[in-house]
Amino acid sequence: MRKALAFSLLAVFLGGCASNPADRDISGTWINQVAIDAASKGSPLREALQAYGPNLEWDVNTKAGQARYTNGFENVEGKLLGDKSGAWKVDFYGSSASELKRDGKQLSQAANDNEPAQVFDRALIPVPEGAPIGASFERALYSSYMGGSWKVISGPGEGNAVQFEADGQVAGLSGADRYALCLAGDCASMSGGNDNMWLQLNGQGNTWIFARKGKELEIFQAVNTAGADEMPSFTPGQRQWLLEKQ
CATH class of the missing domain: 2.40.128 (Lipocalin)
Incomplete structure (x- = not known):
């Protein structure tokens, strides 16, 4: 019995030692x-x-x-x-x-x-x-944040199903085929604390401000309030789309 217990404890000890490199x-x-x-x-x-x-x-x-x-x-x-x-x-x-x-x-x-x-x-x-x-x-x-199926509740393409893909492609959103969310850096400092995204079609695009509340996603025109020789400063303008996650 003692030998069996000793072997058991030894196996646990050796097993723990063997797993350490992988754990680290x-x-x-x-x-x-x-x-x-x-x-x-x-x-x-x-x-x-x-x-x-x-x-x-x-x-x-x-x-x-x-x-x-x-x-x-x-x-x-x-x-x-x-x-x-x-x-x-x-x-x-x-x-x-x-x-x-x-x-x-x-x-x-x-x-x-x-x-x-x-x-x-x-x-x-x-x-x-x-x-x-x-x-x-x-x-x-x-x-995770943009995935799933969205529906245009109001705005261009009302009633359309919209899909934001993980690789930055978007389908069903009128006038856009790609998107990018602002995470940090200049795009964040220029938006006054608001979330913003880049929407483009055929390589040409603009900054848009968005607000996410639960299953609703509002996308607003980004109005630049800075002077011509100043760093852009965007504030929400007219709402372009209201999307709802299905």
Whole structure:
């Protein structure tokens, strides 16, 4: 009986040791799924990104000792260093380092002087080979936040069924064949806290302001209130479309 128990405990011990390398391996692409889930409940996109960001995606290669992240505005690369505590330190060449740690199926980023603690999930939606960092987050966001079938309640093409695809294509929205949501950077600073998107047809497009409330999506003309020699400053103008998620 004692021998059987000893062998059992040894097996558990060895099994735990064998699983440690896999548990610590953080290679791959990780996205801020928490922010996506919060936005997809029907809240304003910028509120969700600010509450659970600022980082949107990590891309980690432990074998090469490299890690990089994007916050939607800048892409930052660093050197990945192992840590005895089971965490990984990312050195950004003179700026504040980040600490990453595998926590089950999630990747945890520890809080530091510049950023709060954040959590990331493995990216599940495939992106084209060679796609830039951030593409995985963007596709997951588009699929969840904009996915499904929408109906034009009012506006051009009233009654049309509208489909926003994960790759940025849109069908059924009059005068548009592609879209892109503003996540951060100049497009965000120019909209005065409002959510905005880019709509284009045959390569030509404009900025539009939108408001998401539950299953309703309002899209407004973006009116530039800045002078000719100033940075654009957009405010909501006349409503162009009211869409409802089916």
